[in-house]
Amino acid sequence: MGALTRLLAVLFAAVALLPACSVTRPEPVTLRVLASSELADLTPVLADLRADTGVELELDLRGTVDAANALAPGDYRHDLAWLSSDRYFQLKLTKSGYTGPKPLSTSIMLSPVVVGVKRATAERLRSGGPVSWADIADRAAAGELQFAMGDPQRTGSGLAALVGVATAAAGTGRALRPEDVTCDRLRGLFAGHKLTADTSPALVDEFVAQQGELDALVSYESVLLSLNGSGRLTEPLDILYPADGIIQSEYPLLLLDPAKRAAYDRVVDWLRSEPVQQRIMERTARRPIDPDVPRSPRLRGATGNALYFPDRPEVIDALLANYDAIDDHPPGHVIFLLDFSGSMRGARIAALRTGFADLTGTGEASFARFYQGERFTVIRFGGRVLAEREFAAGDQADLAALREFVDTDSFDDNTAIWSTVDHAYDLAATIIAADADRPVSIVLMTDGLSNTGLTADDFLARHRTSGSPVPTFAIRVGEADAAELARAATATGGHAVDAGADALPAAFKDIRGCR
Amino acid sequence: MSAEEPSLAVRPRPVPFFLRRRFLRPFTPVASLAVVGLVALLVSANLLLPFERLVTLDGGMGTNADFFNDERVDELLLRHHMRVHVTRQGSREAATGDLDSLDFVFSSGQPAAELVIQRRRAEGKYKSVHRPFVTPIVLATYREYAETLRGAGVATPQATPGFDRPYFYDLDMGGFLNLVRAQKSWDDLNISAHGFTNGNKVLAQTTNVCTSNGAATYLGLVSYLTRGGVPSSELDAVALATKIKPLLRDQGLPADAPELYFVPEGRQTAPIIVIYEHQYLTHQLRHRELDGDRVLLYPSTVFQTQSEFIALNEDADRLGRLLITDPDLSRRALELGFRVLDSNREDSSEQLAEFLAERAVPVPSMAASDTRALLPDVPLLETMIVVAGDCP
Numbered sequence: 049m050g051a052l053t054r055l056l057a058v059l060f061a062a063v064a065l066l067p068a069c070s071v072t073r074p075e076p077v078t079l080r081v082l083a084s085s086e087l088a089d090l091t092p093v094l095a096d097l098r099a100d101t102g103v104e105l106e107l108d109l110r111g112t113v114d115a116a117n118a119l120a121p122g123d124y125r126h127d128l129a130w131l132s133s134d135r136y137f138q139l140k141l142t143k144s145g146y147t148g149p150k151p152l153s154t155s156i157m158l159s160p161v162v163v164g165v166k167r168a169t170a171e172r173l174r175s176g177g178p179v180s181w182a183d184i185a186d187r188a189a190a191g192e193l194q195f196a197m198g199d200p201q202r203t204g205s206g207l208a209a210l211v212g213v214a215t216a217a218a219g220t221g222r223a224l225r226p227e228d229v230t231c232d233r234l235r236g237l238f239a240g241h242k243l244t245a246d247t248s249p250a251l252v253d254e255f256v257a258q259q260g261e262l263d264a265l266v267s268y269e270s271v272l273l274s275l276n277g278s279g280r281l282t283e284p285l286d287i288l289y290p291a292d293g294i295i296q297s298e299y300p301l302l303l304l305d306p307a308k309r310a311a312y313d314r315v316v317d318w319l320r321s322e323p324v325q326q327r328i329m330e331r332t333a334r335r336p337i338d339p340d341v342p343r344s345p346r347l348r349g350a351t352g353n354a355l356y357f358p359d360r361p362e363v364i365d366a367l368l369a370n371y372d373a374i375d376d377h378p379p380g381h382v383i384f385l386l387d388f389s390g391s392m393r394g395a396r397i398a399a400l401r402t403g404f405a406d407l408t409g410t411g412e413a414s415f416a417r418f419y420q421g422e423r424f425t426v427i428r429f430g431g432r433v434l435a436e437r438e439f440a441a442g443d444q445a446d447l448a449a450l451r452e453f454v455d456t457d458s459f460d461d462n463t464a465i466w467s468t469v470d471h472a473y474d475l476a477a478t479i480i481a482a483d484a485d486r487p488v489s490i491v492l493m494t495d496g497l498s499n500t501g502l503t504a505d506d507f508l509a510r511h512r513t514s515g516s517p518v519p520t521f522a523i524r525v526g527e528a529d530a531a532e533l534a535r536a537a538t539a540t541g542g543h544a545v546d547a548g549a550d551a552l553p554a555a556f557k558d559i560r561g562c563r
Numbered sequence: 564m565s566a567e568e569p570s571l572a573v574r575p576r577p578v579p580f581f582l583r584r585r586f587l588r589p590f591t592p593v594a595s596l597a598v599v600g601l602v603a604l605l606v607s608a609n610l611l612l613p614f615e616r617l618v619t620l621d622g623g624m625g626t627n628a629d630f631f632n633d634e635r636v637d638e639l640l641l642r643h644h645m646r647v648h649v650t651r652q653g654s655r656e657a658a659t660g661d662l663d664s665l666d667f668v669f670s671s672g673q674p675a676a677e678l679v680i681q682r683r684r685a686e687g688k689y690k691s692v693h694r695p696f697v698t699p700i701v702l703a704t705y706r707e708y709a710e711t712l713r714g715a716g717v718a719t720p721q722a723t724p725g726f727d728r729p730y731f732y733d734l735d736m737g738g739f740l741n742l743v744r745a746q747k748s749w750d751d752l753n754i755s756a757h758g759f760t761n762g763n764k765v766l767a768q769t770t771n772v773c774t775s776n777g778a779a780t781y782l783g784l785v786s787y788l789t790r791g792g793v794p795s796s797e798l799d800a801v802a803l804a805t806k807i808k809p810l811l812r813d814q815g816l817p818a819d820a821p822e823l824y825f826v827p828e829g830r831q832t833a834p835i836i837v838i839y840e841h842q843y844l845t846h847q848l849r850h851r852e853l854d855g856d857r858v859l860l861y862p863s864t865v866f867q868t869q870s871e872f873i874a875l876n877e878d879a880d881r882l883g884r885l886l887i888t889d890p891d892l893s894r895r896a897l898e899l900g901f902r903v904l905d906s907n908r909e910d911s912s913e914q915l916a917e918f919l920a921e922r923a924v925p926v927p928s929m930a931a932s933d934t935r936a937l938l939p940d941v942p943l944l945e946t947m948i949v950v951a952g953d954c955p
Contacts, residue, residue, distance in 0.1 A: 147955035221748045221764040223815025339825045353761050354832045356815035
């Protein structure tokens with residue numbers, strides 16, 4: 049019996065010790081992961097993951113938006129998803145009306161979407177102080193900055209950049225709402241968008257191939273830093289963190305198949321452990337989610353303020369639709385009708401001139417400025433057309449001439465609003481006859497009551513029969529008849545805005561680009 | 564554990580190596596009797612000393628995961644042959660999700676806990692509640708943002724004897740909400756005086772109001788101040804929630820809080836965010852050097868959130884009782900910045916203050932004189948959450 053007692057004692061001791069030594073080598077597991085394509089740069093890290101934890105991640109790489117579009121709750125084809133951001137996926141779930149449990153999600157690392165710019169261009173941009181998206185849009189509209197950016201309908205970096213610039217352009221300081229997207233202010237910026245691709249790595253390859261012709265690349269900070277270190281560029285890119293805001297990417301790892309929870313936990317614990325966070329930072333230039341890992345020198349700088357990301361899917365849909373429309377619609381022709389009656393003298397005409405300075409690129413950088421390919425006819429009117437001239441936005445001499453044209457101090461005593469608008473419609477018909485694809489719009493700015501020529505009713509009667517697709521936008525200053533302007537503008541498919549003299553430049557910007 | 568192992572409520576241990584054939588063969592003739600007995604004991608899952616089984620409990624929780632993810636807590640629980648497997652989700656998400664896959668829910672606040680209790684009651688299933696600690700809801704920010712709010716007349720530094728700079732501010736919550744309503748940006752409030760620019764609107768970022776207790780509590784706070792009380796009816800709750808919705812939704816998609824606040828990039832990613840006091844204190848306690856950049860704003864109208872541990876079976880109940888009665892676990896909770904409730908259910912803020920002082924961490928004012936906000940009853944709060952968050 050003595051032997052059995054001893055044996056039992058040994059067994060009991062072994063059992064008692066078990067809780068303390070239950071770490072056994074886990075079984076090897078392979079998980080299929082739908083992943084953002086730039087995560088290909090993690091391949092060496094994933095080899096270590098496999099060696100350390102027995103979990104192999106088999107990455108199915110796609111553009112982030114493509115990946116999110118491939119994720120259908122209840123019909124996931126992968127065990128995990130690892131996206132630069134799951135915001136688009138979240139909005140997709142909201143839109144689909146899905147109410148079930150959402151996948152577990154753990155952020156792994158950070159990288160903001162920013163702009164890599166060639167040195168000379170960067171210096172020009174910086175000359176006016178901290179660089180904003182507005183500065184970049186302004187230079188792009190002027191034809192001085194040509195950039196590469198991923199397709200926002202397919203890539204996470206492209207979508208983040210689109211949301212970022214649209215939020216900065218709206219200037220409300222909050223997440224975009226549907227009403228903020230009604231006017232497309234991004235045409236100027238996209239006049240400089242010369243290269244696109246379906247994934248981040250493909251965009252980088254194309255950029256490298258065409259680096260001679262391009263000035264900037266919009267992508268993740270990590271991609272830009274890695275590209276700079278790759279020796280593939282003839283000159284490294286300066287990384288600009290736009291002062292009016294960036295979109296941060298958090299690279300969440302999502303658990304799609306709850307049955308794989310144990311392996312998911314192993315992967316997450318490993319990826320978030322301090323040495324691995326350090327390795328990820330060194331290898332891929334992404335910022336650790338672990339606050340205690342000291343940032344390497346190249347990642348020590350500020351990232352720019354994060355903008356709020358819209359929480360309504362219809363906002364993203366509208367942004368993407370507008371983006372799409374840019375390719376379908378060539379740059380437009382705007383006919384400006386400027387009231388040069390005597391009452392415009394002084395503050396009002398000064399405000400008008402400031403507005404045109406901004407729009408032609410000599411004033412404050414603006415999303416609304418005239419851009420490459422656009423054409424304008426500017427008409428000064430009083431009791432009749434005082435002067436009329438056409439300008440092209442791509443021509444600096446033309447833009448200078450335009451400023452000079454509105455600088456003239458010759459005013460008339462009468463105001464023939466509706467005859468002038470009627471004349472503009474004849475002009476529009478001529479433009480459309482020459483180039484049927486070119487969208488034409490009319491911007492009317494007036495501070496008085498029409499006291500000669502056609503009445504608003506006369507104009508509307510004629511216009512109704514013309515069937516023209518040309519909208520008129522009316523900017524009312526001072527004593528002008530708000531109701532009459534609104535009625536006529538609305539009838540043409542446009543609308544009217546009120547502006548005090550000070551608000552005139554803002555009103556011009558507001559009306560620009562509305563189609 | 565293999566990846567495919569089903570998630571059982573209480574996992575019996577896998578057959579240990581010493582019960583496997585190769586090990587047993589030489590011993591079988593003499594030991595079979597003992598081994599049969601041992602197996603019987605293991606399977607019966609009704610062990611007493613000397614070899615108590617290790618119980619792994621699955622818990623759903625939000626920020627209280629900070630407690631169970633702590634290594635020291637892990638160690639203390641092992642002494643009681645317990646291990647906790649955390650599923651991190653918002654408290655409301657846990658409360659409305661699949662309870663049958665969990666052994667307990669550790670809600671950060673009463674409303675979500677109440678949902679769980681009601682569900683269990685309706686289903687006639689096991690539940691027992693333990694309340695180990697409380698922590699106030701606060702707005703965590705950066706020094707220059709706090710100073711900008713001070714400049715705008717809505718924040719007042721608390722005296723922190725022994726420190727040359729303030730770490731805690733009293734926030735005039737009504738005044739702060741007026742700035743939010745007026746759509747002021749940080750630039751409008753002249754944050755440039757502190758060397759920064761930020762065109763974003765003044766607001767406090769929160770986690771998802773549909774899933775998390777912290778955001779729901781903030782909603783309660785905002786509505787309490789907007790209305791000067793709690794809503795009186797369903798109709799009133801809908802109207803109030805509709806009114807305050809923009810204040811909560813201008814941030815767009817909710818933040819991945821508080822992770823993005825504590826990273827070095829936090830000043831630009833999440834400069835002002837709703838968190839629990841203990842999260843900030845843990846952060847200060849964990850580092851040898853005091854973090855002089857991050858500071859807290861204490862809303863003038865306070866809301867203490869009460870962590871509620873709801874055991875869904877008896878094993879979990881044992882854990883719940885331990886949280887209350889085990890002095891080492893209570894001490895650890897204190898060290899993690901929680902205001903631990905003592906045996907008389909009184910909050911032991913004084914003990915926390917002493918502990919912080921010992922560690923040379925500034926002590927926030929723990930005065931109980933502030934106005935205390937009330938949360939609406941659970942059904943009305945639920946209505947408000949769903950309206951304000953457009954929750955599914």
